[in-house]
Amino acid sequence: MTATVTGAADDVRTAVPAPVPARRRRRWRHRGAEAAWGYLLIAPTGLGLAVFYLWPVLQTGYFSFTEWGPFGGHEWVGLDNYRTLAADDEVLTSLRNTVAYTLLGLLGIPLAVLFAALLNRPRLRGVSAYRALFFLPVVTMPVAVAMVWRWLYNGDYGLINYLLSLVGVEGPHWIADPATALYALVAVGIWTSLGYNIVIFLAGMQAIPREYYEAAAIDGAGALAQFRRITLPLLSPSLFFVSVLSVIGSLQLFDLVYVMGGSGQSARANPAFPRIQTVVHLFYDKAFYTNDRGYAAAIVMALLVLIVTLTAIQFRLQKRWVHYG
Amino acid sequence: MWKAVRVGAAAVLAAALAVTAAGCGSDEPAASDEKVTLSYAVWDKNQVPVMEEIAAAFTKDHPNITINVQLTPWADYWTKLRAAVTGGAAPDVFWMNGPNIQLYADNGVIMPLSDKIDQAKLDLTVYPKALVDLYTFEGKVYGLPKDFDTVGVWYNKELFDAAAVKYPADGWTWADFKAAAAKLSNPAKGVYAVGANLAGQEYYYNTIYQAGGNVISADGKKSGFDDPATVEGLRFWTDLIKNKQSPDLKTMTDTAPLQLFESGKLAMYWGGSWNVSEFGKNEYTKTRVDAAPLPTGVKQATIIHGLANVVSAKTKAPAQAWEFVKFLGSKPAADILGKKGPIPAYTGTQDAWLAANAQFKGKVFLDAVSYAVPYPVSRNTAAWNDEEFKQLTKAYTGEVTVEAAAKELATQMNALLAKE
Known part of the structure; x- marks a missing residue:
């Protein structure tokens, strides 16, 4: 939900299917100099994608059928890793955590819409200052963000619990208590991605022609009705875009868990860790801490299937609620 | 982009040439006109200055x-090293410890040094035998001992005085420790007797052997x-947590016991001789803490490790790397190390260490050698x-x-040992 969001942005934006007019499709048959130029121009990006994305994915797919020695070298073990995977409690727990995190993370979307709507009010003073403030967490290093939140959440010396103690509440050990850890992480995740989502929604809102609202006002529609009948439907492409990104980002959550929850030995000693370990963190743990690379590859392939499936479902469902232009 | 590729290709070519060049002279002593930079990986930031000083002397x-000298903090050291080895980018020379030596030797990642030791007519009896044995695998020596450490109790004199508890001293027992712990704890103020850190070397391994148990046959x-x-040795710690004489794991996850001790929240800290540099520099601990031996249970025991x-078996400059390791294991290097670092392994250089850390009762850690138990290891220690x-x-x-946790652990550990 943090670093991954910006990374995935371009891919998804290009992946949103623009309606292809029939006339365009016909022109594709005329392969000629124009097409060659086209291919030439996308070649650098295409090559980069193939070398740095596609090839590793294929390799990981292959490695998921192998077992690795402690210092590299691998042998084919067929479906063994997938068999272990199906019966592994840790995988199940981390999957459950990831899904919980993803669902809770979606709460950030209405929040972002709300803030965007407030920031979009025509006569708001200091609007650019607010926008900068909200966007600040997005451009801050995720690790720095996580470190600072770790201190804020400290059960004995953190600022949050200090403030709570002023009103007589004894706060928990936010990220070491199994009952609160997941929610504490979700809060940080929403906080970091809020600014980015607000910008997308703001852009979406500003693209809606003023005349619609004027017409609605003349017809007697109140602010709420205008928001529900005009803003929301016309914002739906942005909503769709942000929800796809949010889901993918949440499913790939790693950095927050790594810095705030711990890794390796420190993660083992954190009583809340089983409640916050995500699939990607588990993958990292298996690949680099316990050095079970083949098994780690199998875990990440399972995650790939999950992400592709969920994204496909989202694209299917969008036809029912997303209105383009 | 193309420029980058060309520069990259040139670098690869240069590296290839360097390999060939190094390969030609591999059996001869370092070619004198050849400039070489060796990478040396370490994990203790407190020791970086002294390692750099030794490197400069070399x-x-x-x-x-x-x-x-390349520092990778302890938490990531082994993860990074394994990845570097797998990717063919291991440092030329690096720190090794007991839990990992057999795995690295067994997989041919590090170079056996026995032949070179014989050629150079090095005398290995200048190091404690337990350490030479620790780094011997299938009859071959793989590392030259650098330092050794034992475990003791660091205590905060101020907190002891405030609670009117006698300072720990030679011959104190588990019963003494528990009585002191009860008096020193004040959970309402966030002060505890000790932090039951979930760590073997400084914590439960010691009490396991003190209780007459063992970690591995x-x-x-x-x-x-x-x-x-063994279970009694573990219960020593779980009881402390249960009795609120130690913070619970939640607190220690948020704030590490070392930080708690350094801010006056723990009366005692079970730590190693290596803590002298940290406690000697820290403004708070500098004048307030001192060291005592571990309390005696059924018997006296402390974990010794070095x-x-x-x-690296794949170093491009094996002759130079060996020269450096030989120097690191020599008396001149040990003399520098003793003044500013941990206890050097080279026999006879320990007095410099004592003198350099005179503000603490450092002798506690040297005396502990007589009843010390070697750090428990097997071929793949990290797994269990x-x-x-x-x-x-x-x-x-x-x-x-x-009992249940220990039993389950024994089952899992035996399964892992069977696979070694």
């Missing part, structure tokens, strides 16, 4: 060899965690170490009983 004698084939005496310097943390966390939080 470069003075060997002007063509420069040493690049002498032949390294069988887990000792199902031994009732690091060694090893050479990980299982220790997973199972014991549940006992420390009180989720399961100590």
Whole structure:
């Protein structure tokens, strides 16, 4: 939900299917100099994608059928890793955590819409200052963000619990208590991605022609009705875009868990860790801490299937609620 | 982009040439006109200055060899090292410890040094035998001992005085420790007697051996965690947490015991001789803390361990790397180390260490050698170490009983040992 969001942005934006007019499709048959130029121009990006994305994915797919020695070298073990995977409690727990995190993370979307709507009010003073403030967490290093939140959440010396103690509440050990850890992480995740989502929604809102609202006002529609009948439907492409990104980002959550929850030995000693370990963190743990690379590859392939499936479902469902232009 | 590729290709070519060049002269001593930079990986930031000083002393004698000391914090050291080895980018020379030596030697990652030791007619009896044995695998020596460490109790005199408790001293027992712990704890103020850190070397390994138990059988084939005496050694710590004489795991996850001790929240800190540099520099601990031996249980015991310097099997400059490791294991290097670092392994250089840390009772750690127990290891120590943390966390939080956790741990550990 943090670093991954910006990374995935371009891919998804290009992946949103623009309606292809029939006339365009016909022109594709005329392969000629124009097409060659086209291919030439996308070649650098295409090559980069193939070398740095596609090839590793294929390799990981292959490695998921192998077992690795402690210092590299691998042998084919067929479906063994997938068999272990199906019966592994840790995988199940981390999957459950990831899904919980993803669902809770979606709460950030209405929040972002709300803030965007407030920031979009025509006569708001200091609007650019607010926008900068909200966007600040997005451009801050995720690790720095996580470190600072770790201190804020400290059960004995953190600022949050200090403030709570002023009103007589004894706060928990936010990220070491199994009952609160997941929610504490979700809060940080929403906080970091809020600014980015607000910008997308703001852009979406500003693209809606003023005349619609004027017409609605003349017809007697109140602010709420205008928001529900005009803003929301016309914002739906942005909503769709942000929800796809949010889901993918949440499913790939790693950095927050790594810095705030711990890794390796420190993660083992954190009583809340089983409640916050995500699939990607588990993958990292298996690949680099316990050095079970083949098994780690199998875990990440399972995650790939999950992400592709969920994204496909989202694209299917969008036809029912997303209105383009 | 193309420029980058061309520069990259040139670098690869240059590296290839360097390999060929190094390959030609591999059996001869360092070619004198060849400039070489060796990477030297370490994990203790407190020791970076002294390692750099030793490296500078070496470069003075060997002007063509420069040493690049690379710090990777302990938490990531082994993860990064394994990844580097797998990717063919291991440092030329690096720190090795007991739990990892056999795995690295067994997989041919580090270079056996026995032939070179014979050629150079080095005398290995200048190091404690336990350490040479630790770094000997299948009859070959893989590392030259650098330092050694034992474990003791660091205590905060101010907190002891405030609670009117006698300072720990030679001959104190588990009963004394528990009585003191009860008086020193004041959970309402956030002050505890000790932090039951979930760590073997400084914590439960010591009490396990003090209780007459063991972590692993002498032949390294069988887990000792199902031994009732071992369970008593673990209960020592879980009882402290239960009685609120130690913070719970939640608190220690948020704030590490070392930080708690350094801010006056823990009266005692079980730590190593290596803590002298940290406690000597820290403004708070500098004047307030001192060291005492570990309390005696059924018997007296402390874990002894030491690091060694090893050479990567794939280094491009094996002759130079060996020269450096030889120097690191020599008396001049040990003399520098003793003044500013941990206890040097080279016999006879320990007095410098005592003198350099005179503000603490450093002799506690040297005396402990007489009853010390070697750090328990097997061929793939890391595998069952990980299982220790997973199972014991549940006992420390009180989720399961100590007996149940230890039993499960023994089962898992035996399964892992059978695979070695």
